[in-house]
Amino acid sequence: MFVAEAGCLYPFRRDVRPPPERENAKMRRGKDLHVAIERALLSQPAVGDRPEVLHAYRWATERWSVLHCETPIGIDPTNGTARQYDTKDDIPDDHVAVVVDVHSREAAAVYDWKTGSQFSSFSYAPQVKLNGYAVAALLGVEDVESGLAYVSAHGITAKSWLLDAFDLARQRQQLRLWAAQAPTAEPTPCAACKWCPARAICPAMVDKEAKWTA
Numbered sequence: 001m002f003v004a005e006a007g008c009l010y011p012f013r014r015d016v017r018p019p020p021e022r023e024n025a026k027m028r029r030g031k032d033l034h035v036a037i038e039r040a041l042l043s044q045p046a047v048g049d050r051p052e053v054l055h056a057y058r059w060a061t062e063r064w065s066v067l068h069c070e071t072p073i074g075i076d077p078t079n080g081t082a083r084q085y086d087t088k089d090d091i092p093d094d095h096v097a098v099v100v101d102v103h104s105r106e107a108a109a110v111y112d113w114k115t116g117s118q119f120s121s122f123s124y125a126p127q128v129k130l131n132g133y134a135v136a137a138l139l140g141v142e143d144v145e146s147g148l149a150y151v152s153a154h155g156i157t158a159k160s161w162l163l164d165a166f167d168l169a170r171q172r173q174q175l176r177l178w179a180a181q182a183p184t185a186e187p188t189p190c191a192a193c194k195w196c197p198a199r200a201i202c203p204a205m206v207d208k209e210a211k212w213t214a
């Protein structure tokens with residue numbers, strides 16, 4: 001979504017299939033931690049002895065008595081409605097697929113676990129807005145708290161934003177516009193190229209690299 005927000009819809013064309021991301025040690029560590037936190041939250045006795053997991057468990061359970069983990073939500077961009085699916089693979093291809101890390105329905109709050117540095121220059125704003133929209137549309141509410149919870153062995157540092165009816169309406173409009181434009185989108189080099197999942201197959205990047213190596 002950060003690529004769309006930066007101005008390029010090419011990776012969202014149906015005929016463009018970005019290759020699977022190559023995992024590095026940092027990404028593997030992040031994934032492992034997500035799984036461990038989810039397990040701890042779903043089966044309380046098995047919190048384990050990793051300090052990061054213990055902090056995440058305490059942080060979430062002190063806030064909410066009932067919470068949901070790793071929830072696949074599909075948003076129909078033509079009308080902005082959302083529903084929960086059993087797995088991400090069940091979400092229709094023409095829907096926007098979101099898997100939210102942890103959310104509370106009573107509190108209308110959603111958080112994404114972050115296992116990297118909170119001082120990274122990468123902007124998570126598109127993800128925060130999309131997560132917030134997905135949960136608000138799922139619950140049918142007009143205000144939602146959406147945030148990032150940075151997990152470390154020293155504790156949790158959380159940042160959150162309150163999205164109101166205006167923010168949600170803007171996100172709905174944007175999703176509708178992107179869905180209409182994506183089928184014919186051309187590569188548009190932008191600030192997100194560096195992190196783009198389609199970079200390896202993007203004609204704009206291939207041309208650029210060919211020029212450099214000529």
Ligand code: SF4
Binds near residue numbers: 011187188193202
């Ligand atoms: S690498 Fe290509 S597809 Fe990705 S954002 Fe840049 S121009 Fe768009």
